[in-house]
Amino acid sequence: MGQHDTKHIQSLTRMNQLYERLLNEVDVGIHVINEKGKTIIYNEKMMEIESMTSEDVLDKNLLDVFRFGESQNSTLVKALKTGKTAKNVKQTYFNNKGKEITTINHSFPITEAGNITGAIEIAKDVTHLERVIKENVLNKQNTKFTFDQIIGQSELMQTVVDESKRATRTPSSVLVVGETGTGKELFAQSIHNGSNRSGAPFISQNCAAIPDSLMESLLFGTKKGAFTGAIDRPGLFEQADGGTLLLDEINSLEPSLQAKLLRVIQDKSIRRVGDMKDKEVDVRIIATINEDPVDAVANNRLRKDLYYRLSVVTLFIPPLRDRKEDILLLTQSFIDKYNALFNMDVRGISEEVKPLLQKHDWPGNVRELEHTIEGTMNLIMGEEVITIQNLPGRFRNRYQVDEEPFTQREKEDIPESPKTLREKMTEVEKFYVQQVLANNDNNISRAAKILGISRQSLQYRLKKFSL
Known part of the structure; x- marks a missing residue:
């Protein structure tokens, strides 16, 4: 072998290494099959999208590895068989472990001297976005709470319920302020179900649960061709048209999206990502925030102009520690709930448990109380009444006192429980x-x-x- 041939081989080796590096650096999946339908190129992004390894796929027939529904064929195999190019085609299929995958594909054949010798597919992953949209569509059918189901006899709770009922009469925006676990979505659903929009969709979206890169498309929808893999898709505003959109943890939304949200509320119209036209929407916005909104504005977590627009009606949901007279009512309601779920027959709590529940600070609020009762009922072995011994260990260890009775003088010397x-x-x-x-x-x-x-x-x- 001559020196020229050696240099040529070295050059080809370097180019192959470069091509392989490029294939694995791009943020799209690349899948190539030969004329027999066997995989010859499968990059790292495609492995990530399909939750597969190269050993699972390389040199194997694509149809032996992946499963496609009766109404769908492989877009990659179709390009190989028909010789036609297809752009921005959505495809849902399953890997060899049964995991559902949804991609937007650009598929085209490889031709040499007029013959089809393989096919290439460039895929963009939209699995996560599809799942989120499905979950939000299901929310339309899952608006179950009404004011009758809000439990609380305390003055604080009765006041906020009365204010919420008055808010059902108009389409104005509502800002629900409350700590985590206080039941903010319960109030939002009750307002929707008590309004003239009750027959229309109620869609809930937690702003902290979705990456910023997906949030704009999710809220406002996309126009076909706006970016690689984009298709015509309605956003949550269009899905909620005529109804209510709940934006949970609004202070988690990035400032640029908060500005676009403000424009939508003011103009009552949305523009899909990549579109040139606006579309009118009739959506009532209910937003929740788990901190003092004034602090959120001061610390640039909530735009001041958006705060003013959202807080036409502001509801302050009291934490459980400020309405301890409701604890026993809530406790009984959770006992009834888990009696039905667990097929049990627990009547209530013992007298010695009542002061322990009322003494606790409940930093997790009503949600923490519910989880405590659920955990307690998992520990019960046929008892009809919950006793101290049935409570989770963290309660027994923190609050259970020496069973030996105190003298009256000793009781007087015991200081009150210190405040947090x-x-x-x-x-x-x-x-x-x-x-x-x-x-x-x-x-x-x-x-x-x-x-x-x-x-x-x-x-x-x-x-x-x-x-």
Whole structure:
């Protein structure tokens, strides 16, 4: 072999290495088959999309590895057999483990001297987006909560229920403020079901659950040809047309999308990604936030202009620690729920358990209480009443006291349960706000100036503290 041949082989080797590197760096799946339908090229992105390894696919017939529905054939095999190019074709199929995969494909044949010698497919993964859309469409059929199902006899809870019922009369935007686990979506569904939109779709989307790169397409839809793999697809606004769209954790939405959301609310129209035309939509927006919205605005997690637009009606859902008179009612309702689910017959809780439940701070709110009761009923072995011994270990270890009775004097010497830092800070804040207001004849503008906060921030605190 001559020197020229050696250099030529080395050059080809380097080019092959470069091509292989390029194949594995691109952000699209690439799958190539030969004239017999066997895979000869299968890049790393395609392995990721299809949850397969190269050993699973290379040098095997594509139809022996993947399964296609009766109404769909492989777009790659179709390009091989027909010699035709197909662009932006959506395909849903299954890998050898039964996992469903959805891609947007560009498939075309390889021809040499007029003969078809193989086919190439370039695939864009939309599996995650398809699943999200399916879940949201199902939400239309899963709007089950009404005001009758909201449990609470406390004054705080009755007040927010009354305000929510009044909000059913108009299509205005609603901002629901409350800690995680307080039941914000329960109120959102109740408002929808109590309004004249109850027969139309209710769609819920958690803004923190979807990557920013998918969120715009999910909300506003896509126009065919807008980007590689894009097809005509309605977004959540179009799906919710005539009904209600719940945007959970709105403060997780990136600022640029918040600006586009504001435009949609103001103009009552959306523009699909890649489209040049606007489409009118009639959607009521209910947004939730799990922090003080004034803090979210101050820390640039919520645009001020969007906050003003969303908070036409603002509902403050009280945490469970502020309405402890509702704990026993909620507890019984959860016992009834899990009696039905677990085919059990637990009547209630013992007298010794009641003060333990009411003493707890419930940082996870109503959701934590429900999970506690569910866990407790998993530990019960035929008892009709929940006792301290049935409670999860974290409760027994934290609250169970020595069973030996105290003398009256000893009881008097026992200090009250210490407050958490959050409880104490809230107590001090409420007292100081009251004091400043009283010293300024309840003039909100003057009091806000002295407190060093905006008038709006003070009004939020007045409502939060029920002052």
